[in-house]
Amino acid sequence: MAPIRLVLPCLVVVIAVYVQQSHGYFCNRHQQIAFSRVTHTMNLVRHLVGRMNMMDKKVTAALEANRKKLVIIGHRHWHINYYQAVMQCKQRGGVLAVPRSRKESIELHAMIKKSAVKNIWMGANDMRHEGRWVDVHNRALRYTNWATRPREPNGRRRENCLNSHHFRSFRNWNDLNCHARLHGALCRL
Numbered sequence: 001m002a003p004i005r006l007v008l009p010c011l012v013v014v015i016a017v018y019v020q021q022s023h024g025y026f027c028n029r030h031q032q033i034a035f036s037r038v039t040h041t042m043n044l045v046r047h048l049v050g051r052m053n054m055m056d057k058k059v060t061a062a063l064e065a066n067r068k069k070l071v072i073i074g075h076r077h078w079h080i081n082y083y084q085a086v087m088q089c090k091q092r093g094g095v096l097a098v099p100r101s102r103k104e105s106i107e108l109h110a111m112i113k114k115s116a117v118k119n120i121w122m123g124a125n126d127m128r129h130e131g132r133w134v135d136v137h138n139r140a141l142r143y144t145n146w147a148t149r150p151r152e153p154n155g156r157r158r159e160n161c162l163n164s165h166h167f168r169s170f171r172n173w174n175d176l177n178c179h180a181r182l183h184g185a186l187c188r189l
Contacts, residue, residue, distance in 0.1 A: 069188065069189050070097055070099070070107060070111070070186060070187070071094070071186075071187050071188075072115050072117055072184055072185070072186055072187075073088055074088075074117040074120065074182075074183050074185060075116070075184070076116050076183050077183075078182075078183050078184060080181065080183075080185070081121075081178060081182075082096075082178040085120075085121035085182070085185035086123070088185055088187070089185055089188075092189060093189060094187040094189035095123060095136050095137075096121060096122065096185055096186065096187060097123045097136075097187055098123045098135050098186070099145065099186075100142065102143070104143075105143070108186065112164070112166045113166065118166045118183070119165040119166075119182045119183050119184070120163060120165070120184040120185055120186050121161065121162070121163050121182055121184070121185040122162045122164055122173070122186045123136040123188075124136075124161075124162040125160050126153070127161075127178070130160075131153075146172060147173060152172070152174050152175055153174075153175035155175045159176050160175065160177075161175065161178040161180075162174075162175065162176075163176045163180075163182060164186075165182075
């Protein structure tokens with residue numbers, strides 16, 4: 001689709017320029033009609049390209065909306081580390097996720113409350129640079145929800161992976177050793 005959108009308008013412009021330049025001015029009525037048809041075709045192509053761009057945007061938006069779905073995978077009998085959680089999400093066509101806003105964090109809390117899985121991996125770590133938390137795409141976190149009692153993150157070089165566990169009133173983020181075994185993961189599918 002993309003090559004047609006690029007080539008077709010260029011082709012119409014080349015034809016229009018050729019018709020106009022090959023004879024200088026229009027010598028007869030036939031050339032005027034030909035040029036008006038080329039101009040009409042060029043306008044039609046512009047309109048169609050505009051519609052295709054609009055459709056592309058709608059399809060992209062629909063895919064993005066679909067890709068933003070947060071899902072908890074796991075089971076209380078699972079025992080997976082951070083790296084296995086990354087692979088579990090990847091096998092489902094997603095990524096190990098981290099809430100990007102307070103709204104997503106509230107949604108996550110509601111999901112975990114309904115779930116049997118209370119202790120999950122989330123997609124962030126500070127493996128490369130201590131204290132610099134990044135998501136699985138190596139982008140700095142813009143939203144955080146660290147626990148305040150105890151003050152997190154507190155594991156320094158021993159705890160480099162993000163988890164959230166929901167026991168009683170503790171619902172915030174925690175840094176944890178990446179090899180610890182948890183019951184699930186938060187995936188963005």
